[in-house]
Amino acid sequence: MDSQRTLRRQVSCAGIGLHSGNKVTLSLKPAPANSGIRFRRTDLGNLEIQATVANLAGMHYATGLAQNEGSVETVEHLLAALVSLGIDNVIVELNYPEVPIMDGSAAPFVYLIQEAGIRPLGVPKRALRVREPIELTRGDKRIALYPCDHFKITYSISFDHPLLRHQARTVSVTEDSFVEEIAPARTFGFLKEVELLRQHGLALGGSLENAIVIGETGVLNNQLRFEDEFVRHKILDAIGDLALVGYPVLGHLVAHRGGHALHTAFAAKLLAERHAWEIVEEPGIVSVPVPASSPVGSTATLRP
Numbered sequence: 001m002d003s004q005r006t007l008r009r010q011v012s013c014a015g016i017g018l019h020s021g022n023k024v025t026l027s028l029k030p031a032p033a034n035s036g037i038r039f040r041r042t043d044l045g046n047l048e049i050q051a052t053v054a055n056l057a058g059m060h061y062a063t064g065l066a067q068n069e070g071s072v073e074t075v076e077h078l079l080a081a082l083v084s085l086g087i088d089n090v091i092v093e094l095n096y097p098e099v100p101i102m103d104g105s106a107a108p109f110v111y112l113i114q115e116a117g118i119r120p121l122g123v124p125k126r127a128l129r130v131r132e133p134i135e136l137t138r139g140d141k142r143i144a145l146y147p148c149d150h151f152k153i154t155y156s157i158s159f160d161h162p163l164l165r166h167q168a169r170t171v172s173v174t175e176d177s178f179v180e181e182i183a184p185a186r187t188f189g190f191l192k193e194v195e196l197l198r199q200h201g202l203a204l205g206g207s208l209e210n211a212i213v214i215g216e217t218g219v220l221n222n223q224l225r226f227e228d229e230f231v232r233h234k235i236l237d238a239i240g241d242l243a244l245v246g247y248p249v250l251g252h253l254v255a256h257r258g259g260h261a262l263h264t265a266f267a268a269k270l271l272a273e274r275h276a277w278e279i280v281e282e283p284g285i286v287s288v289p290v291p292a293s294s295p296v297g298s299t300a301t302l303r304p
Ligand SMILES: [Zn+2]
Pocket: 076, 077, 187, 233, 236, 237
């Protein structure tokens, strides 16, 4: 937790959009301190969409943002890679309203960021430190954040399927643990669901190249990257969705049976409950006022 970071140089890749099936070009560009993560639609005259809870838009099994009449879908895997590698400021250029799905994991984005290199900006990094528990329950789905001196996630899932009943995992999220244990975990879906999505014109770009598909009797892809790849991917999604608070989080996130709707509703609730957290420049050492330019807004004042 030292200096804010951006990329050393611009990097690009191309892939297909999961829902549209269209080819998309993505470029990551360096950005100045305190500018955050911004999407830029080159097909809409460089219209920008800030990656923040305030811009959350409709979700079709992925997280979408909209601002200034522009939108971008499926942002969560890229956001997870950026925040986990400590990138605070970056411009994400797209020529289509969807981040390419790549192989359904965050690993290709990790390679891209590593290829660009990281540049420290000489401006102190800020984090959101949780001071009191915050919880959100919807039916049998539950998510909560508790005070902790670093970012940690405990996730559990359970499904009524012979191949995927219960999985749970706890990970302290560091650059290394993310790259090795979480980033390679792929999106998954049940074959029945995939067929339904297609009938509704969604997941048109989906294939065994970019998702684990679970059939009645086995995984159609034949091979998993981890025995518990499913819960690892849920952790990846939670990291990406929570990135929309606009700061790295110091706290222990505990979630059961969550999804993008629950994760993002929780990110919004977290920002609204200002008594439950503070912005710090060093973990637990210096509490600072929320800057006017921050995604949290200009009205918050925190105790000195
Ligand atoms: Zn995902």
